[in-house]
Amino acid sequence: MNSLIQWIGPTFKNQDSPEEFYPAKTRRLPALLARSESVQGMATAPTINALCEHHLSDNCDRFQLHVSVAVNIGPGAREQVLHREEDAFPFFELPRPNLVIATMWAMNDFTHSNGATLLVPGSHRWSADRQARPDEVAQADMPEGSVLIWLGGTLHAAGANNSNEWRYGIILSYSLGWLRQEENQYLNLPPALAKNMPNEVRELVGYPMHGSLGFYDRDIAKI
Template sequence: MYDVLADTGVLVVHGMATEDHVAAVRGELAPYLEEAAAQPDDPDAFYPGLTRRLTALMHRSPMARELMMHPVVEALGERHLGPNCKTWTLNVSAALEVGPGARDQALHREEDLYPFFELPRPNLILASMWAMSDFTVDNGGTQVVPGSHRWPAGRVAEDHEIVRADMPVGSVLFWLGGVLHGAGANVTTDDWRYGMILTYNLSFLRQEENQHVSIPLADALQLPEDVQARLGFAQDNGDGLGFFDPRPVLGT
């Protein structure tokens, strides 16, 4: 498991979530996703149209928080991010539905958020895509380019180097943050491909999704300490990074 991810930059693990757990997450997010209308496509936009997106999942779905802390994720984070930091944090949470007619998303790297580091970079991000419905090569299964985490800047993927995630509901596609990837096209099916992306970054880097605004402090402080820490509501293992004092202002 560890070597496959290190060597190819990509790994699929089946059976990570039960169908009941997937249904529970979907149920918790459904009222929010219903309001996330799919837009027509703009061919120049980074996000393809005919898709539905929802963020701030860790505030909205207690069952998704359990998946964020899955032991396999913890083990992969320890191995692939652990050597480069004291701890790691949730970087992004999003539910991503790819609807009929959606085009391929342009290939990109999660770690392009941090251009200070030259390619190929040390591991800064571990990404996971949870299959909340079956993923196929035709219905929008995520495109990934194995090995591209080791490519120099400027190398462009050729069609034969791109593979598309084909995995049953409850599986997870993992990839390292240097791997080229993007949502797949869904032009021949009537499916709504439903994925939940959770990415994790080294905790001394800024989180792409601002958890401190997405999750009110009073709610965050009710969560178990390990969950708070993964969300970034903790000081880095005893050093000064991220220190805080949650006591209220005197007299309030």
């Protein structure tokens, strides 16, 4: 985990604006599968993939990688607003079938003081206008190397970092294979790179067709 921590660069915003979705002192690094074989292994972990199959396969032929991003949250970062991974798809009324499964891998200890992820269990069954009470919000304290998994309709947020240490995590989320991915996987892992990846990585990124979706000229896109 320590080698993964060193990816995240030194540049981040110095001002904390309550109008911004990502708190100040938050660094983000996308395109993780193109950067690390270790993350490729994390993304294709059998237990995680089995959970995705269980929760997503009723509504798709195959699931796909939705987001891969490292997140580094520094001392003094405010609490993030509660939100859903599936907020990218506002056209599906709440509550809805599962569209997304999200995971957070702890690269160091997640604690109350350094802003461990906040979750509202059961909120994936709520209507859009239902607000969480303070007593309904849980916090995912967990040691380095742990993985937090939640349904994409669940309200969650980064907690406030009131410690003197940075908190490091990797978000890997998965979605129904026919949805537009939030992260553009085909630019972050283009054919020139994907052709050297294991088949299971290419399939997870979304290179195979999903039914009639995603057809291409094989003479042009040889990977």
